[in-house]
Amino acid sequence: QKEVEQNSGPLSVPEGAIASLNCTYSDRGSQSFFWYRQYSGKSPELIMFIYSNGDKEDGRFTAQLNKASQYVSLLIRDSQPSDSATYLCAVNPYNFNKFYFGSGTKLNVKP
Amino acid sequence: SAVISQKPSRDICQRGTSLTIQCQVDSQVTMMFWYRQQPGQSLTLIATANQGSEATYESGFVIDKFPISRPNLTFSTLTVSNMSPEDSSIYLCSVDGAGVTYNEQFFGPGTRLTVL
Numbered sequence: 001q002k003e004v005e006q007n008s009g010p011l012s013v014p015e016g017a018i019a020s021l022n023c024t025y026s027d028r029g030s031q032s033f034f035w036y037r038q039y040s041g042k043s044p045e046l047i048m049f050i051y052s053n054g055d056k057e058d059g060r061f062t063a064q065l066n067k068a069s070q071y072v073s074l075l076i077r078d079s080q081p082s083d084s085a086t087y088l089c090a091v092n093p094y095n096f097n098k099f100y101f102g103s104g105t106k107l108n109v110k111p
Numbered sequence: 112s113a114v115i116s117q118k119p120s121r122d123i124c125q126r127g128t129s130l131t132i133q134c135q136v137d138s139q140v141t142m143m144f145w146y147r148q149q150p151g152q153s154l155t156l157i158a159t160a161n162q163g164s165e166a167t168y169e170s171g172f173v174i175d176k177f178p179i180s181r182p183n184l185t186f187s188t189l190t191v192s193n194m195s196p197e198d199s200s201i202y203l204c205s206v207d208g209a210g211v212t213y214n215e216q217f218f219g220p221g222t223r224l225t226v227l
Contacts, residue, residue: 032214043203043218044154088153092214099144099216101154 003027004091006102014110019076021105023089026070033065033072034090037083038104044088048074079109113138113206115219123225129192132222134204139184142207144216145177149200157202160187194226 005024013019021035032051036044050056050063050072062075072091076083089102114137124130134143145157158166158179166179181187191198202222208215 034215036218043221046215046217049215090216098156098159099154103153 003093003100004089004102006087006089006105008103009106010108011105012108012110013079015079015081017079017109019079019083019107019109021074021076021087021089021107023072023074023091023102024070025072025089025091025100027091027093027100028067028070030067030070030091030093032092033063034092034099035061035063035074036088036090036101038086038088040085076107079107081109081111083107084109113140113208113217115204115206115217117202117204117219117222119222120220121223121225123227124194125227126195128194129190130194130224131188131190132202132204132224134187134189134219136185136206140206141184143181143187144205144207145179145187145189146203146205146218147200148203148221154203157189191224194224196226198224199226200224 003026035048037047038044048061048063050065053065053067056063060077064073086104086106088104090099116135118133143160146154148154156169157172158168160166160179160181162181162184176192178190203218205216205218
């Protein structure tokens with residue numbers, strides 16, 4: 001069983017719509033959760049992190065965490081073509097230093 | 112966040128040779144990490160490098176194949192030894208955000224390696 005699972009996509013949404021990206025994880029002891037954006041040919045860029053159950057908003061981005069369901073999601077409001085990228089979910093379990101990455105979801109925002 | 116640079120940015124190497132990748136950070140960091148990202152795949156942690164101690168390798172990665180140095184708090188190297196085409200990948204270093212915000216990781220630009 002993979003530690004972190006994501007739908008590989010591609011997820012296609014029209015410009016201006018809400019994009020919803022989902023991630024599940026297997027380790028109930030996981031403490032912190034991260035969303036990275038990776039443009040083709042570039043390295044991952046941290047866009048959001050969340051530690052507590054509930055929602056965390058930052059601009060057009062909202063991270064949602066439900067530890068009981070072992071589920072974390074990223075919502076992108078008013079999606080733009082520049083949001084087209086692969087979004088990686090990362091989970092930091094009880095081990096402070098070790099991240100587990102999902103396989104990523106490719107998002108396409110169509111003008 | 113820290114500014115991280117890697118050298119080389121890309122290289123094409125012959126089978127059986129070795130390549131050393133450098134990672135430089137503009138501030139002192141406790142933890143540095145080396146990842147591999149094979150084409151179309153996600154990131155796989157190779158090892159964690161602490162200054163003044165041996166690197167900690169993940170399952171499937173060994174020191175003889177991927178020796179790592181961490182001589183100070185701003186620099187690390189990863190060597191890919193006795194390369195084969197299966198080593199063709201992007202190699203990324205990352206650093207923890209300790210002291211800035213809690214335990215995020217920030218990535219360098221990566222080294223794109225092709226082994227012929």
